[in-house]
Amino acid sequence: MASKTDRRNRPARGGPPGPPDQASVRGANRTRLSLHVPEPDGRPGDEPDFSKLVIPAAGSVARPDISAAAADTHPLCFTLVRVLDEDGQAVGPWDPRLDAETLKRMLKDMMTVRAFDERMFRAQRQGKTSFYMKSLGEEAVAVAAAYALDGEDMCFPTYRQQGLLVARGYPMVEMMNQIYSNRGDRLKGRQLPVMYSDKKKGFFSISGNLATQYPQAVGWAMGSAVKGDSRIAAAWIGDGSTAEGDFHSAVLFAGIYRAPVILNVVNNQWAISSFSGIAGGELTTFAARAVGYGIAGLRVDGNDPLAVYAATQWAADRARSNLGPTLIEMFTYRVEGHSTSDDPSAYRPQGAGKKWPLGDPIERLKAHLVSLGEWDDGRHEELAKEVDTEVRAAQKEAEKLGTLVASTIDFPQDVSTMFEDVFEEMPWHLKEQQAQMIAELEAKKK
Amino acid sequence: MTVMNMIQAINSAHHVMMEADDNVVALGEDVGYFGGVFRATEGLQRKYGRSRVFDTPISEGGIMGVAIGMATYGLRPVAEIQFADYIYPGFDQIVSEAARIRYRTAGEWCVPLTIRSPYGGGIFGGQTHSQSPEALFAHIAGITTVIPSNPYDAKGLLISAIESNDPVVFFEPKRIYNGPFDGFFDRPVTPWAKHVASEVPDGHYTVPIGKAQVVREGEALTVVAYGTMVHVVLAAVEAAGIDAEVIDLRTIVPVDIETIEESVKKTGRCAIVHEATRTAGFGAELAALVQERCFYHLEAPVQRATGWDTPYPHSLEWAYFPGPIRLGTAFKKALED
Numbered sequence: 001m002a003s004k005t006d007r008r009n010r011p012a013r014g015g016p017p018g019p020p021d022q023a024s025v026r027g028a029n030r031t032r033l034s035l036h037v038p039e040p041d042g043r044p045g046d047e048p049d050f051s052k053l054v055i056p057a058a059g060s061v062a063r064p065d066i067s068a069a070a071a072d073t074h075p076l077c078f079t080l081v082r083v084l085d086e087d088g089q090a091v092g093p094w095d096p097r098l099d100a101e102t103l104k105r106m107l108k109d110m111m112t113v114r115a116f117d118e119r120m121f122r123a124q125r126q127g128k129t130s131f132y133m134k135s136l137g138e139e140a141v142a143v144a145a146a147y148a149l150d151g152e153d154m155c156f157p158t159y160r161q162q163g164l165l166v167a168r169g170y171p172m173v174e175m176m177n178q179i180y181s182n183r184g185d186r187l188k189g190r191q192l193p194v195m196y197s198d199k200k201k202g203f204f205s206i207s208g209n210l211a212t213q214y215p216q217a218v219g220w221a222m223g224s225a226v227k228g229d230s231r232i233a234a235a236w237i238g239d240g241s242t243a244e245g246d247f248h249s250a251v252l253f254a255g256i257y258r259a260p261v262i263l264n265v266v267n268n269q270w271a272i273s274s275f276s277g278i279a280g281g282e283l284t285t286f287a288a289r290a291v292g293y294g295i296a297g298l299r300v301d302g303n304d305p306l307a308v309y310a311a312t313q314w315a316a317d318r319a320r321s322n323l324g325p326t327l328i329e330m331f332t333y334r335v336e337g338h339s340t341s342d343d344p345s346a347y348r349p350q351g352a353g354k355k356w357p358l359g360d361p362i363e364r365l366k367a368h369l370v371s372l373g374e375w376d377d378g379r380h381e382e383l384a385k386e387v388d389t390e391v392r393a394a395q396k397e398a399e400k401l402g403t404l405v406a407s408t409i410d411f412p413q414d415v416s417t418m419f420e421d422v423f424e425e426m427p428w429h430l431k432e433q434q435a436q437m438i439a440e441l442e443a444k445k446k
Numbered sequence: 447m448t449v450m451n452m453i454q455a456i457n458s459a460h461h462v463m464m465e466a467d468d469n470v471v472a473l474g475e476d477v478g479y480f481g482g483v484f485r486a487t488e489g490l491q492r493k494y495g496r497s498r499v500f501d502t503p504i505s506e507g508g509i510m511g512v513a514i515g516m517a518t519y520g521l522r523p524v525a526e527i528q529f530a531d532y533i534y535p536g537f538d539q540i541v542s543e544a545a546r547i548r549y550r551t552a553g554e555w556c557v558p559l560t561i562r563s564p565y566g567g568g569i570f571g572g573q574t575h576s577q578s579p580e581a582l583f584a585h586i587a588g589i590t591t592v593i594p595s596n597p598y599d600a601k602g603l604l605i606s607a608i609e610s611n612d613p614v615v616f617f618e619p620k621r622i623y624n625g626p627f628d629g630f631f632d633r634p635v636t637p638w639a640k641h642v643a644s645e646v647p648d649g650h651y652t653v654p655i656g657k658a659q660v661v662r663e664g665e666a667l668t669v670v671a672y673g674t675m676v677h678v679v680l681a682a683v684e685a686a687g688i689d690a691e692v693i694d695l696r697t698i699v700p701v702d703i704e705t706i707e708e709s710v711k712k713t714g715r716c717a718i719v720h721e722a723t724r725t726a727g728f729g730a731e732l733a734a735l736v737q738e739r740c741f742y743h744l745e746a747p748v749q750r751a752t753g754w755d756t757p758y759p760h761s762l763e764w765a766y767f768p769g770p771i772r773l774g775t776a777f778k779k780a781l782e783d
Contacts, residue, residue, distance in 0.1 A: 215507070216514050216515035216518065218511070219518075227521075246507060253502075253512050421551075421552055424610075424612055
């Protein structure tokens with residue numbers, strides 16, 4: 001009997017492969033196995049439910065010395081470093097004690113990012129560009145980190161850290177030129193909107209392939225160490241992209257070679273339509289990845305600009321002291337869709353972003369400045385207007401150089417540039433193709 | 447001048463470049479203390495220190511990602527992938543990143559990275575130590591692919607690769623590391639010492655990327671090859687008594703079309719030889735180029751002699767390898783009226 005069953009379980013040679021017949025599986029009296037596929041706590045039509053989140057009180061988490069053993073930071077991977085409490089007060093050992101002027105600049109930068117996002121989102125809807133990605137609710141993750149880094153440190157961002165450029169004083173017109181792929185676009189219309197690059201501002205070219213920048217940041221940092229430089233690297237990745245092999249290699253290499261790099265995981269809970277559970281977020285925290293690799297790890301309230309600043313500063317000081325990398329989970333929420341091509345009402349409860357228990361980073365910094373007696377609604381409104389005027393002025397300026405053109409004849413760039421920069425020197429086959437394309441366009445014009 | 451085999455020539459190129467430029471670093475699996483499983487990086491760590499020559503974990507994706515990052519910092523990494531068969535975990539970093547960073551940043555960043563990798567079969571390496579994946583890289587815009595066939599070219603081309611400001615995939619035909627294998631596997635190996643190209647200058651010199659070499663002049667047939675197959679072709683044309691012109695491409699992208707075109711227009715016949723699998727192999731590109739440019743000079747269809755479209759079989763290696771018989775058949779067809 002047994003041998004007959006065994007034979008039946010195996011597909012005949014040359015026959016179709018496939019699962020064995022259930023009834024004949026050996027051990028049929030055991031528990032039937034079932035596959036677990038994670039599901040979020042709410043879908044469209046449900047009320048947003050964040051009741052499972054455990055949120056420690058601001059100021060309650062200890063701050064290890066920057067020279068602490070990596071293992072001493074590991075308890076911090078399972079809690080949240082928070083500085084701003086519900087009343088807008090900065091409390092506890094992580095309070096970076098920033099002066100009011102710095103806080104106001106930080107506030108303005110975050111508001112600028114938000115206004116910029118709003119205008120560019122609208123520009124996409126108006127057909128002025130093909131694509132846009134907002135960072136609504138995540139402004140602190142980039143802006144506050146930029147404040148804690150040195151201007152010469154190299155950032156390896158994802159497409160949702162436009163706040164780094166704004167905080168580093170990059171001209172909004174340049175960003176818009178890129179978004180519009182217009183005549184002023186430094187990247188010559190080659191990159192999808194928001195895939196900025198600027199070496200002088202320490203902003204590495206955004207790939208669009210996810211996670212590839214992570215090991216590159218580690219390599220850049222290793223280069224800095226090889227040369228005895230003092231600059232460090234910082235990288236960002238989304239919760240979803242931590243599933244890529246590049247994440248593993250990056251953290252592994254960073255640990256092995258003690259690379260001076262800050263590895264941020266921006267856990268905004270969503271990877272397009274997949275909640276963080278699909279990337280393993282149900283099993284443990286993303287910060288806890290640090291434990292397995294034996295590097296320092298922190299888990300931070302990403303909607304608390306002071307906590308983001310303090311954690312980044314801690315990790316930067318540690319890296320600069322040859323004490324190696326830190327993995328920081330920035331715990332936040334993607335309030336809007338993934339991009340202009342996405343509609344989150346198709347997969348998650350309506351209004352989830354507004355109910356995020358950790359609040360809004362701009363509102364929280366505003367409340368803090370108010371609590372310090374440095375700010376009020378009137379000034380806030382005035383600043384909002386100022387920011388809006390600046391963004392509109394930049395947009396007007398950028399649009400003078402054109403917006404995305406869909407044409408088969410007229411292009412904002414000199415079309416022959418399409419063949420440049422594939423190699424440092426153009427080989428014969430590209431020269432031939434370039435000539436052919438130019439002839440093609442001339443024929444079309446006739 | 448010193449008589450060198452391929453490994454010694456490659457090692458010498460490392461020494462010359464590491465001595466000349468502090469930004470040159472070498473990394474890879476077993477590359478550091480041990481000096482590489484083929485010993486290509488022997489003595490480098492001792493001389494230039496651990497921070498410039500180091501072992502990496504078994505992580506080709508990591509090696510590529512990190513080396514690209516180092517290159518964007520301003521270093522000139524020479525990254526070894528221990529066998530070309532293991533390059534695939536790093537493929538995304540090569541194709542999507544190294545190849546495109548110059549382009550996508552409009553020249554603001556570049557990736558002066560050399561990816562060295564022993565490749566090809568004939569060593570009883572089975573399917574995982576024998577592959578010739580050059581066509582995969584030839585297909586990628588922004589990647590230069592170099593395959594030397596002798597010690598002199600290996601050193602000169604490797605120095606050119608390291609000095610290049612663009613990523614170069616540098617495949618080393620491991621079957622000819624120790625001698626110019628001629629395709630007759632049952633004969634004893636001839637050491638490099640008996641070959642003129644084993645005379646290698648000790649110092650710095652370059653062999654230009656993108657330039658082929660006519661290694662045998664002839665009137666009856668043009669044979670285009672690279673790597674190990676150059677020697678197999680030379681032995682086969684001698685054995686068959688064919689007055690063939692043999693071109694060693696040395697670089698497959700950018701390919702030296704002028705040399706090929708000139709030769710085929712002269713001979714009117716062309717055979718292409720590579721060890722890699724046949725379908726969509728680099729020979730297909732070469733055949734297309736030859737017919738586009740030399741169609742009215744051709745007296746017969748362009749022929750290909752290649753590996754079969756199967757994985758590289760271990761014990762059947764010499765039935766797989768495009769040896770003298772397969773080459774002879776292709777040459778004969780190319781010479782038909």
